[in-house]
Amino acid sequence: MGGAISNDAKALAAILAIVNNFTYKMKEARPSERAENAFAELVAAGLVRKMKHGRKGVSYQRIVDCSEYEKWYRRKPRAFKEKHSFPLAEPINITVFP
Numbered sequence: 001m002g003g004a005i006s007n008d009a010k011a012l013a014a015i016l017a018i019v020n021n022f023t024y025k026m027k028e029a030r031p032s033e034r035a036e037n038a039f040a041e042l043v044a045a046g047l048v049r050k051m052k053h054g055r056k057g058v059s060y061q062r063i064v065d066c067s068e069y070e071k072w073y074r075r076k077p078r079a080f081k082e083k084h085s086f087p088l089a090e091p092i093n094i095t096v097f098p
Contacts, residue, residue, distance in 0.1 A: 008034060009041035011084045014073035016048065017066035022088065029089040055077040 005013075012035065020080035022039075024030055030058075031039060039060050047066060053059040073081070 005041045005045050005083055006038065007080075007084050007088065009038040009045070010069050011073055011081075012038040012088075013042060013066045014042075014048055014061075014070035016042075016062040017070035019062040023048075023053050023059040024057055024089065025043045025054065026058065026092065030092055030093060031058075032077045032087045034086045 022031075022049070039048060042060070043050050047062065047064050049061050049063050051059045051061060076084075
């Protein structure tokens with residue numbers, strides 16, 4: 001496990017150790033800014049691959065074993081987990097003009 005990525009990216013990698021991928025269809029929700037930054041770090045570090053999903057969507061797929069990040073996260077105290085807890089998605093506000 002490298003130390004070159006932020007704690008937010010490590011926390012997201014810990015989740016990816018369990019779920020393998022995240023898909024945003026970009027219809028009702030998109031990645032939050034904080035999640036998008038963490039995903040960008042994981043892509044740059046070679047842990048995750050970013051792929052198109054449909055016409056507008058995006059999918060982030062784990063390409064290496066991230067179980068060490070899950071173990072790292074489990075050992076962290078509750079206060080650390082609360083600090084590095086953030087929404088993975090935010091709603092897309094669609095404005096309809098009359």
